[in-house]
Amino acid sequence: MAEEATTAVSNMTISDELEWPMNRVRDTFIKFFEKNGHTFWPSSPCVPHDDPTLLFANAGMNQYKPLFLGTCDPNLEMANLKRAVNSQKCIRAGGKHNDLDDVGKDVYHHTFFEMLGNWSFGDYFKEGAIDLAWRCLTEEYNLDTSRLYATYFGGDDNTPADLEARDIWLKYLPAERVLPFDAKDNFWEMGATGPCGPCTEIHYDRIGGRDAAALVNADLPDVIEIWNNVFIQFNREADGSLRPLPAQHVDTGMGFERLTSILQGKDSNYDTDIFMPIFKVIQDLTGARPYAGKIGKEDEGYVDMAYRVVADHIRTLSFAIADGAVPSSDGRGYVLRRVLRRAVRYGRQNLGAELGFFSKLVPVLVELMSGIFPELKTQQAHITAVIKDEEESFSRTLDKGLQKFKDLASKVGDDKVFSGEDAHFLYTSMGFPVDLTELMAEEIDMTVDIEGFEKKMQEEKDLSAAAHQAKMSGGSGKDMRLVAEQTAALVSMGVPATNDDAKYVWNEELTGCAASALFIGRGETEDGVGFTDSISAESGAVGIVLDKTSFYGEAGGQIYDTGSIVSESGATLTVENVQIYGQYILHLGTVTEGTFNKGDAVKSCVDYVRRAPIAANHTMTHVLNYALKDVLITNGTGDSTQTVDQKGSLVDETKLRFDFSWGSGLTNEQAAAVENIVSGVINDSVPVDAFVAPLDNAKKISSLRAVFGEVYPDPVRVVAVAPTPISEILKNAEDSTWNQYSVEFCGGTHLSNTKDAKAFVLLQEEGIAKGIRRITGVTSDDAVAAIKAGEEFEAKVAEAGNLKGLELEDAIKKLTVELNSLTISAVIKAKCRDTLATYGKTVVAWKKEAAAAKTKAVTDEVLAAAASxxxxxxxxxxxxxxxxxxxxxxxxxxxxxxxxxxxxxxxxxxxxxxxxxxxxxxxxxxxxxxxxxxxxxxxxxxxxxxxxxxxxxxxxxxxxxxxxxxxxxxxx
Incomplete structure (x- = not known):
């Protein structure tokens, strides 16, 4: 059926018959802004792995946040951007911007959409942005100017109206079509905190020939917003206040799907060549009636709503999985699970689909979208496998859950409120997300009491936020972050960027440093910025920005260095945390002796004893990454469509943790092979070389392993665990010889030779989400201790094999308890468990034999008694x-x-x-x-x-x- 569906798409000529097929709509926008001095900047992944404040990229500006905040690494190519244009992949299915509940109910909401965008970073502002928008719409797309309306921020009690934007618009439109609105509609914010500012929107009247001013922002499909220019002027602080940004920026977003519907003369986004091919395949797979575009009560059986939900959600799931996310039980993974289960429920219940239909929609989406987003094609097999597995898992409980909902709903009283307790039962026992229960309740004119859910979620968020703040502030409760306000202040004070080249130097105090800035926390000074001229023990948690440092700031999965900063007068700061904010590095801690004054000459003293195991763990994480690919892909017998890609890592002084994509758990033989490769590299005393090379040259190295979605500076630091120096490797970068070595982009601190890692032990291999595995391991003295403990325990297990009967049974129980608490190789653990299980079978056989003998003896005794x-x-x-x-x-x-x-x-x-x-x-x-x-x-x-x-x-x-x-x- 899936092959038939794909063929159907290939044979369609819908786009060929249109004046404005979707690809032309997108290309026209990009080319217009390129002609006007904008650099095409590819869409970032819709899964922002490097931004914990976002579940998904929900707007085109997300990837440019470092530019707006003044925290962009000056070595990145992005730092030089002045104007940019692209089509950004966006998902709005969780968090502040969440359209999930509206998808399907109308004909213009989506959880996944493309945002056509153009940006100015400290270049043109309101006048230029509005002029470009007007010219693009009226000259490139030839939209009827009489159907266009503009809105601007009308002001509120805290922020004045944006009269500048209003006056600019009056050059293009009559006053009756330039309309003021409040912050809800015309003040844009990315989240609870962060960059924000007033915006001006452009709305289009699909009908025309009338005064539609009263219908603007009325949430009607006939008068819709198509363009939004955000004038980013402020940063929203944690206390809700607004502070000016260092420079003014423009962020444009235009709804690709909405513009396409207008240009194709359709009243609905879903009636375009973006969605109709998907509807055709849905019909082929389910046998449902053709899509008719109905909404509300006219949509009998919610069939058309189901079409829209399923088509929208396969886009969201496919793009999110292609960009590295997977359905799971928390965070963005839980949002994806909700999206998938919503789609499966509508497909099964309203369209009559059979189990497994949803994953069969992936080919049609790949056919439609992989031209502009090739990651869909390369990840197609992975996307299909993840969706199929999750779909099957939910389908096993779906029918029971639907019946249980009906049973519980039949007991609801006259208030028609489905209890939070019952909704929680469906969530925990049947896997029904609460919003799915709300949808089902709404269809029978009920509401759901979700206060308990919201309260619990808020409690978890508060705990997480408190833990992060405690980490950043050393438990002081202060806000010790440097954001746009602080970095701008440092620039205005003439504070030089921190030079951290010495972080790669070992076992030397760095002298001749200067305390460029002293920080006591945001809001802790009269001006609120937080910088002061002196700090002492009485200051509590503090931070120092140095002109140069030997400390490693937390980055790339590697934990920060600790140590001390000492002034010439003897003042001492115990450094407990080191964080990077753009071009500045902040050393956080407490003053334990004396007083620091701004400008003091100081020395930077890293705790190299602590750093040593961190470096060992980091270097062997690279080797582990190589070993996994070698065992599972190069020499593996697994699914050839799978890839081993890094999905995250954590390196500190106690362990290494490495997350990677793979569809199943490693066998004990595979785990042993991985462990042996890493151990072998240590035993072979392989040199570890680091070299800074031009990015384009370094990318050509045949064995290079780079993290998906990661943005690398140019030039980039390359780390190779190989007998050949990187400078030599680069002379013939594409030579397959290098495939036998670990080569990665990395800015972390490493060993100079693998022998210094002493040993490696793979402690645990486990699944953490669909298609994502995690390995935890140790090196150095911890690994040596684990190896010794493993050998001693293996000897105990072998000795127990000499026991019999009850003695063996008792030994098995004691050894099992001991094994569960041991820190030893997961490979040895598995072998010992297998051996103990074999012993257990011996005990069972012995017991059966003994029981049979006793039974016979007693039987003989009873027979003898009967005879006498x-x-x-x-x-x-x-x-x-x-x-x-x-x-x-x-x-x-x-x-x-x-x-x-x-x-x-x-x-x-x-x-x-x-x-x-x-x-x-x-x-x-x-x-x-x-x-x-x-x-x-x-x-x-x-x-x-x-x-x-x-x-x-x-x-x-x-x-x-x-x-x-x-x-x-x-x-x-």
Whole structure:
């Protein structure tokens, strides 16, 4: 079916018949701004791995935030940008900007969309931005000027109206079509804090020939916003105040999908060649009626809504997965899980789709979009696999969840409020995100009480924010960050950029440094900026900016250095944290002696003992990255469509942690092979070379491993774990010889030779999300200790193999407990667990054999007693513990040989202080009712059990009553 769908797309001529096919719409915008001095700057990934404040890239300006904040690394190519243009991949499905709940209900909301954008970084401002927008729309796209309306920020109690933008617009439009609005519509903010400013929007009236001013910003499909010019002038502080940015910038966003619908003469974004091919495949896969574009009550069965939801959501999932995210249980991964489950639910329930339909939509999207976004093609197999796996997982509980929702909804009272407790049950037990429950409730005119959910989410956010702030402030509660306000102040004070070249020097104090700036925290000085002329112990948490430093600032997954800064007068700062803010490096800590004054001559003293294991862990993380590719891809037998790409890392003095893409857990053989390669590189004493090279040249190295989505400076620092220096490698960069070595871009601190790492141990390999694995390991003395502990434990396990019976069983229990707490190689752990499991099978076999022998002995004893008993009753105490199965076996063995007698047997487990009492006879023997017999004999003991006239068994606590039970049994 998927192949048929793809063929259908290939054969379509919809775009060929249009004057403005979607690709022409996009190309026209980009070429117009290139003609006007803008540099084409490719879209950043929609997953901002380097920006923890964002779930997804939700606007075109996200990747330029360092330029707006004044924190851009001056070595990056971006630092030289003055004007830029692109089409940015955006997702608005979580956080402040979230359109997820609206998708499907109307014909113009999307969770994934393209934002056509042009930017000015301290270059042109309002006059230039408005002129460019007007010329692009009216001259390039030939839009009817009588249908255009402009809005501007009308001001509020805290911020004056943007009359400058209004007056510029009056040059192009009559006053009745230049409209003021409040901050909700015309003051743009990226988040709770960060760059912001007034904006001017351009709205288009699809109908025309009328005065539509009253319909602007009325959330109607006929009068829609198509262009937004944000004039970035301020930074929103944590306290809500606005502070001017160092320079004024322009951020433009134009909705690609909306503009395309206008140019193609459609009333809906979904009626364009962006979506119609996807609808065709959805219909082919599900057999649903054709898409009709209906909304609300006219959309019977919510079929058209389902089309829109499914088509929109396959775009969001595919682009997010291609850019490195995966559905999971928290953060952006949880948002993707919600998106996927929403789509699957609509597809299954409203379109009648079968399990697995959603992943079959990936080919049509790749066909449509990979021309401008080639990552869809290269990641197609991975995207399909992740969606298929997640879809199947949810589908297993979907039907049960839908039925459970109906059951719970039927019990809702007259207030028609679906309880938060029930919504939580659906979330935890059925995997239903709360917004999916809200949708289902809305369809039957109910609401959901989500206060409990929101409260819990807020509590988690508060805890996370508090932990981060505590880390940054040393627990002082101060805000010790340098943002635009602080970096601008440093520039205006003439503070030079921090030179940190000495961070690669080892075991030397860096003298001749100057305390360029002293910082006591944002809001801690009269002007609020936070810089002061002197600091002492009374200042609490403080920071020092040096003109040069030997400290490594936290970056690239490597933790910061610690140590001290000492002035010539003896003043000492204990450095507890080092952070990088653009061109400045801030050393955070507390003054433990004396007073620092601005401009003091100081020396930079790194704790190199602490840095040594950090460097070892970092170097061997590079080798681990190489080893994984070698084992799983180069010499592997796994899925050839998979890739091993770095998804994150953490390197500190205690461990290394490496996240990578792979669809399944490593086998013990694969883990052992990886561990052996890394250990072998250490044992071979391989040199570690670092070299700064032109970016284009370095990219040509055949074995180069770079992090997806990472932006690298030019020139770039290259680190190679290889016997050949990088300068020689670059002379013949594409030579396949280098494929046997680890080569990466990296600005971290490393060893000079792998022998200094001493040893490597892979402690754990685990999955952390769909298609993402994590390895944790140690090097140096920690690895040596882990190896020794592993060898000692293996010896214990081997020695235990000489034991038998109960001694072996006891040893297995003790060794298992010890193994769970040991810090040893995951490979050794797995081997030991396998060995202990084998021992366990031996114990089970021994127990079965012993039980069989005991059962036979007791059976013989019962038969002998029966032969020596003259009456029909045989009452006897036997020794099979309180083992009901053994007792049953005895009954069966005796019953086969003796039919004219009835038996009452008692057997105790002294250690457990309990016993069993059982009676049995042949079915043909009507002389006794065995159940009544046992009941009568155990009366008053509190025993519990049951049975039939020919067989009954009770269990009694307290062995002290055995003798009386036996006497009662004899006299029954």
């Amino acid at each position: 008993t003259e009456g029909e009753k045989v009452v006897l105490r036997v020794d099979v513990g309180a083992d009901s199965k053994a007792a049953k076996a005895i009954q069966q063995a005796v019953g086969k040989k003796i039919k004219d007698k009835s038996f009452f047997l008692v057997s105790a487990d002294e250690a457990a202080d309990r016993y069993i009492a059982m009676a049995f006879c042949h079915k043909s023997n009507k002389a006794v009712d065995c159940k009544k017999w046992v009941i009568a004999a155990t009366e008053g003991t509190g025993g519990k059990g049951g049975g039939k006239p020919d067989s009954a068994q009770f269990t009694i606590s307290g062995v002290s009553s055995i003798d009386s039970v036996i006497e009662k049994a004899k006299s029954f």
